[in-house]
Amino acid sequence: MTTQNDPITAPAQTLEASQTIVSLRGVSRVYGEGETEVRALDKIDLDLGTGEFIVLLGPSGSGKTTLLNVIGGIDSATSGTVSIDQQDLAGLKPRQLTEFRRNHVAFIFQFYNLVPTLTALENVELIAGLTGGGKTESIEALAAVGLGEHLDRFPSALSGGQQQRVAIARALAKNSPLFLCDEPTGALDQESGTQVLDLLQQLNRDQKRTLIIVTHDESIASRASRVIRMLDGRIVSDTHQ
Amino acid sequence: MSASPVPTGAILRSKLRRDLRTRRRQVIAVAATVFIGVGLFVIAWDMYNNLQSSYDLTYDRTNFADVWITGDDDLASKVAALAGVDQIETRTSGNVPMRLGDGSIQGRIQGIPIDTQPDINQLVIDHGTYLNQSDPTSVLIESHTAANFELSVGDTIELNRDGEWFEASIVGIVTSPEWLWIAPSSQELLTDPNEFGIVFAAEDLAASLASPGSHQIVVQTTNNDPDLAASMVDAAYRDGATEAFDRAHHPSDQALQNDVKGFKQMAILFPLLFLSVAALATSVLLGRLIHLQRGEIGMLRAFGFDEGQILRHFVSYGLVTTLMGAIPAIILGSYGAGVATKAYTSFLSIPFSSQSLSPTTWLIALIFSLVLGAVAGYLPARAAASIEPAAAMRPIGPETEGRRTFLERLLPSSAPTWAIVAVRNIRRQPRRAASTMIGVVLALIMMVSAFVMNDSINSVFDRQYAIVDQRDLVVTSDQAPIPGDVLDTLMALDGVAGVEPYEETPILLRVGQDVAPQQLQAFVPGTQAHDFVPGLWDSASKAGPGPNIAGIVVGLAARDSLNLEIGDTVQVEFPALATANEVRVIGFIDEPIRGFSYLNIDDWETVTGIQPSRVVLTLDSADDHRIIRNQVADLSGVLAVQDQIAVARQASTLLAATKFFVAMMLAFAMFMAVALIFNAMTVSIAERESEVATLQANGVDRGWIRKTITLENLVIVLAGVIPGLLLGRVLGGLFLNQFSTPQFKFEAGIDPWSVIASAALVGVAAVLAQFPGLRSLDKLDLAAKVRERNV
Structure with a gap:
């Protein structure tokens, strides 16, 4: 049930600009135990505001994808608190967590994760429908990423860059305030990568979406308003630019 | 915001449809297993009901008696006075020497009214006419007897009266509800059909021919009540009957009901086995499909699809696949049951055959299929729904760490790389190997258990007539x-x-x-x-x-x-x-x-x-x-010669319905086994498309890939043969224990040739199933596959 007093299930549009949308306090994420224990995140404290364009930089294994997943509610912290719009994710039941993801976050993955047996439009519609979106929004989203002519194509008939743009349209049609992008250009050539980053930057600038991009590509950092560097599960620098 | 939100269910249905189309070969193979399981149930259950209703219809139309009592007229008066007697008739029924065609036998003569049918145990006139006053010495011949002795209307037979032979002309060939199965007594259910026959004559003539003590009373109870009939038998014995029995102990009905009861047990047990195997096959296929869709499932969960939506989506795979097999099975099964019933009733000369369509059977089959589909889909769907999105989106790597396996150590040091890779793959992807092996084991279970039933039933006759009973001819002298x-x-x-x-x-x-x-x-x-x-x-x-x-x-x-x-x-x-x-x-x-x-x-x-x-x-x-x-x-001086080979043939006929069912089951089991093997093999190959595309893209030749995959699959088939054979033998034995008739003692066993045939069929099916899968790998669009891998 959606109520105005429930920040988790409330429509995403209720979030105001300049608010702190993400707040992490003492967040650790540990995999395994004993000799096989891996501390992917180690006591992270972090506040992210709405409308920010944040780049998480760091080498492989530094914990940046884990941090993104914890913020997106698809992985859970072993300790510490993760608050999204002042709501602690740790206190949410699985169903509430699903609703949180449905209403507040949109993912863009390195390997796009499109459904291969659905067309570009159906891939977008499938996710748009979750938050009450319709065909119109889906077509508009695809048009906005420059794929208005490729609505009925299946993913295997699209280039990597086009597939990633379908993934962005999918996130866009969902109308979520928080975009979580895991190496969105990692599988693309330079030209396609640049187009995708332009698109994401435009979304951040024009629609004030909070954008968190995980990458190990230093060149992407220049586009961001804030660059957070990680190493061995810790934040080693946090620079506003 | 749009005024008409997109129904995600409709899009998921499109996904489902296309997913199934993409895996159509495997889906068809699974649907085929369901088709066989459901079809077998519908044929068997409808046929059982049809057989039972054919007997009931025949007994109803001919006023089949409820009680037979041998005794004099005084006893008839006492029986007539018993509560619950609806109709009662007395007649002669006794053995008489007779010459039928070329045969000289001790046959049974039964007295009937002239000009009019008896009230009880009426005759169905197959050819000719009923007895009439114009020729009181004419007779009617029972239809099996007429067939065995090649008699027709207009022929004459000879009957013996006090040592003298006289001729009687045949005016009609008839079917009697008392002689659907030719058995002189309940102790003689198996006789040489050339040594016994039944003749119906006018009551006066019959009484003059039969020996004393052949006076029989037949009774119909109110509403054909079996309890009432049983109590009349007891009462008749108390009142001095020399013999009395009810329908349950009537030789013909007893023999036929033994077969029908055995058939009923099989009609439930074996379809259940087939359907269980079909459910398992469906479940394994869905498990593999879901494994391949981990990334998509992770994405859906990440975007806010809840567990219920994912669960319903994947359960629907099971339901759709199952219904694809079940619906044609129900339609064709009903038709097949009608054909089989007609053939069976014609084979046994049952005069009234009932082949009704049974909506109840359809409903049971449909509900059972839906439950099967839901159950088969539930476990893999449950696993899919509980996948953590983050874990699901990590690339699928080898399921175990790399190291030399036991099998690998068995290979000579000079073994080619493809052979080493083939055996190493088994341990590297244990889930895939286990799925393939399950297919092999299930295929063998189906076949071996069917063979156990078939061989055990046939061995009853082999053991009885080849080992125990060594008589060849029994000669009766005068x-x-x-x-x-x-x-x-x-x-x-x-x-x-x-x-x-x-x-x-x-x-x-x-x-x-x-x-x-x-x-x-x-x-x-x-x-x-x-x-x-x-x-x-x-x-x-x-x-x-x-x-x-x-x-x-x-x-x-x-x-x-x-x-x-x-x-x-x-x-x-x-x-x-x-x-x-x-x-x-x-x-x-x-x-x-x-x-x-x-x-x-x-x-x-x-x-x-x-x-x-x-x-x-x-x-x-x-x-x-x-x-x-x-x-x-x-x-x-030879009065009769009983041929034991004819008796053995007759004994085999006594289990005609059961043997027909077992033969059908065996054929279905073989077909199902091939479908299971095909599925196991093609899924195993289809899962490697990306891997093969990468190898081919890197210049590995197709022959190397083919040899690797074929060897891997055949090693798994070999590993599944022994457990499959053993489990099939055990299961066949368990089923045989459930199938019992008072007439036969079954001992579970399997012919060594059946074992070899089962293993050979699985082996051949496994080899042949490689071809379509490997051919599809040869035709891979490498560029498309590499792109798809990234999807």
Whole structure:
């Protein structure tokens, strides 16, 4: 049930600009135990505001994808608190967590994760429908990423860059305030990568979406308003630019 | 915001449709297994219902009696006064020497009213007309008898009255509800059809021909109440009946119901096995499909699809796949049941055949299919729904760490790389290997358990007529004892190995109120015509094997029903000889075909006071039996010759419906096994498309890939053969234990050739199933596959 007093299930549009949308306090994420224990995140404290364009930089294994997943509610912290719009994710039941993801976050993955047996439009519609979106929004989203002519194509008939743009349209049609992008250009050539980053930057600038991009590509950092560097599960620098 | 939100369900249905189309070969193979399972159920269950209703219809239309009582007119008056008697008739029913065509036999004559049908046990006129006043000595011939002796309307037969033969003309060929199965008595369910026949004559004529004591009372109870009928039987015995039985003990109905009951058990058990296998096959396929869609599932969960949505989506895969097989199976199964029923009732000459469509069967099959689909889909769907999004989106790597496996160590050091990779893959992808192996094991379970049923049922007749019962011909003389010159003539015939005095007759074993009908056979001590080895013998008096001393050897089933022990005395009644005597029990025996008790021939004379009028012939070769039989039948003084090969054939017919079902089951099992193997193999190959695309893109040649995959799959098939054979044998045995008839003792077993055939079929199917899968790998669009891998 959606109520105005429930920040988790409330429509995403209720979030105001300049608010702190993400707040992490003492967040650790540990995999395994004993000799096989891996501390992917180690006591992270972090506040992210709405409308920010944040780049998480760091080498492989530094914990940046884990941090993104914890913020997106698809992985859970072993300790510490993760608050999204002042709501602690740790206190949410699985169903509430699903609703949180449905209403507040949109993912863009390195390997796009499109459904291969659905067309570009159906891939977008499938996710748009979750938050009450319709065909119109889906077509508009695809048009906005420059794929208005490729609505009925299946993913295997699209280039990597086009597939990633379908993934962005999918996130866009969902109308979520928080975009979580895991190496969105990692599988693309330079030209396609640049187009995708332009698109994401435009979304951040024009629609004030909070954008968190995980990458190990230093060149992407220049586009961001804030660059957070990680190493061995810790934040080693946090620079506003 | 749009005024019309997108229904995600509709898009997921499109996904489902296209996913199934993408995996159409495997989906068709799974649907085929469901088709077979559901089809088998519908055919078997509808056929069982059709058979039962055909018998019911026949009995209803012909006013089949509920009770048969042998006794005089006084007894008829007493029975008529019993509560619950709806109709009662008296008639003659007794044995008479008769000559039918070329055969000279002891046949049964039954009296009927002239000009009008009896009220009870009415006859269906197949050819010709009913009896009429214009020719009171004409007769009607029962249809099986007419067929066996090649008699037609207008032919004449000869009947014996006080040693004199007279001719009677046949005016009609009829089917009687009492003679759907030709059995002279409940102790003689298996007879040589060429040694027995039934003739219907006007009551006056029948009474003048039959021996005294052939007066029979037939009764129909109110509403054909079986409890009422049973109580009438008890009352009739109390009032002095020499014989009385209800429908449940009527020889023909008893024989046919044994088959129908056995068929009913099979109609439930085996479809259940087939459907369980189909469910497992569906579940394994969905498990593999879901494994391949982990990334998509992770994405859906990440974007906010809840567990229920994912669960419903993947359960629907199971439901759709199942329905694809179930719906045509229900339609074709119903049609097949009608055809099979018609063939069966025609085979047994059941006059009224009922082949109704049964919405109840459809509903049961449909509900069962939906439950099967839901259950088959639930476990993998549950696993899919509980996938953590973050974990699901990590790339799928080898399921175990890399190291040399046990199998790998068995390879010679000079083994080619493709062979090493093939055996290493088995451990590298244990889930895939296990799925493939499950397919192999299930295929073998299906076939081997079907073979166990088939071979065990057939072995009953093989064991009885090839090992236990060594009689070839039983000759009845018109003199007792048989004159020495007749014995000499028989012994001198070419091909005759042995001639022994012999007797047989139906008896009733009685202990207090408990009665067990048996067929008594009397052999010389140490007979060559019967193998008595398996049994419990009175060791103190050195009995056995066989009735070598005075006393009776009783079947184990009769022992149990009468609670007998060795050394007990049992009352032996001889209804045909109108005599009875007390006899000591000297042994028990449990033979493949039950219902026999044994005396030695000397004791026979002591117990009955009658000298034997029969001999049993053993032949050098069964191939000569027909020639020798005809030679013996032509000898002077020979009244009848019973051919044991004909009896064995008749015995086999007694389980016609069951054997038909088992044969059908075996054919279906083979088809299903091929579908399962095809599925296991093609899924195993299809899962490697990306891997193969990468290898090919890197220049690995197709031959190397083909050899690797084929060897890997064949090693898995080999590993599945032994557990599949063992489990199939165990399961077949368990099913056989559920299938029991009082007439036959089944021992679970399987012919070595059946084992070889099962393993060979699986092996051939596995090899052949490689081709379509490997061919599809050859045709891979590498560029598209590499792009798809990134999806």
